[in-house]
Amino acid sequence: MFSRMSITKSIKNCSDNIKRLRYALDLADAVVIGAGAGLSTSAGYIYTGERFEKYFSDFAAEYNFNDMYAGGFYPYETAEEHWAYWSRYIYINRYMDPPKPVYDRLFELVRDKDYFVLTTNVDHCFQKSGFDKKRLFYTQGDYGLFQCSQPCHNSTYDNKDVIFKMIEAQGYIINEDGTLILPDGAAPKMSVPTELVSYCPKCGKPMSMNLRADNTFVEDEGWHLAAERYESFLRKIQEQNVLFLELGVGYNTPVLCSLSASPRTKKYMIKQQLHRHPSKISKTEYYERRCA
Ligand SMILES: [Zn+2]
Numbered sequence: 001m002f003s004r005m006s007i008t009k010s011i012k013n014c015s016d017n018i019k020r021l022r023y024a025l026d027l028a029d030a031v032v033i034g035a036g037a038g039l040s041t042s043a044g045y046i047y048t049g050e051r052f053e054k055y056f057s058d059f060a061a062e063y064n065f066n067d068m069y070a071g072g073f074y075p076y077e078t079a080e081e082h083w084a085y086w087s088r089y090i091y092i093n094r095y096m097d098p099p100k101p102v103y104d105r106l107f108e109l110v111r112d113k114d115y116f117v118l119t120t121n122v123d124h125c126f127q128k129s130g131f132d133k134k135r136l137f138y139t140q141g142d143y144g145l146f147q148c149s150q151p152c153h154n155s156t157y158d159n160k161d162v163i164f165k166m167i168e169a170q171g172y173i174i175n176e177d178g179t180l181i182l183p184d185g186a187a188p189k190m191s192v193p194t195e196l197v198s199y200c201p202k203c204g205k206p207m208s209m210n211l212r213a214d215n216t217f218v219e220d221e222g223w224h225l226a227a228e229r230y231e232s233f234l235r236k237i238q239e240q241n242v243l244f245l246e247l248g249v250g251y252n253t254p255v256l257c258s259l260s261a262s263p264r265t266k267k268y269m270i271k272q273q274l275h276r277h278p279s280k281i282s283k284t285e286y287y288e289r290r291c292a
Pocket residue numbers: 148149150151152153200201202203204205
């Protein structure tokens with residue numbers, strides 16, 4: 001009985017929240033969307049389970065990891081193997097469409113509004129669903145871009161051609177709709193040809209992904225232009241009725257609050273992580289800037 005009441009209450013709250021959001025959206029002159037990884041998870045970009053098994057069961061059997069993130073950190077012995085893993089990872093999470101139309105529905109809701117998107121997501125889902133590139137600021141990079149691993153200069157390079165070649169070199173066939181198939185009975189190769197491994201055109205060091213994983217992240221010209229567009233959008237809408245819609249974010253990747261142009265307060269966070277041994281607790285302390 002108790003649980004039925006809780007569920008009913010929860011559904012009512014959810015329904016009320018949807019109505020409030022619809023009302024706010026209808027009233028808004030402008031919408032600022034802040035999006036984190038949870039939005040892509042809801043669109044079906046899942047890094048474990050069935051999707052992981054489908055594309056990485058050979059790597060999992062060889063190296064004993066259980067999700068795509070873990071495999072991405074594995075120190076493969078050769079560049080050819082590293083890029084076999086990463087080209088599959090980039091292909092299915094950047095060039096292949098997400099399984100569910102979450103981004104398309106979001107676009108339908110805001111396409112006639114004056115909108116801007118600020119996102120930590122690197123999977124290109126907004127652009128694939130029709131969002132205007134000039135109304136997007138992807139702050140943490142893009143799986144579709146390479147940069148010098150050093151880095152010796154601040155340019156990024158489109159990786160579509162080479163990633164597709166790496167995928168095909170492993171034995172996959174790319175269908176017209178972007179899905180991958182293997183010929184009957186074939187197992188994918190776990191390495192790519194040496195000539196497909198990319199190196200920096202200026203210094204010759206290996207290329208890496210343009211992802212904000214450490215202090216080598218390159219903020220290229222496009223990044224700075226997008227930052228300027230975001231700042232000027234915020235200035236333009238200052239006196240307007242604005243809906244700030246933050247979706248799929250956590251404390252690790254706050255979007256709107258952390259990058260607000262005029263933070264007013266700071267929130268002090270301590271993140272604790274319990275290890276297997278109960279006496280071992282690691283703490284990460286940081287300040288989060290707040291926008292309201
Ligand atoms: Zn270089």
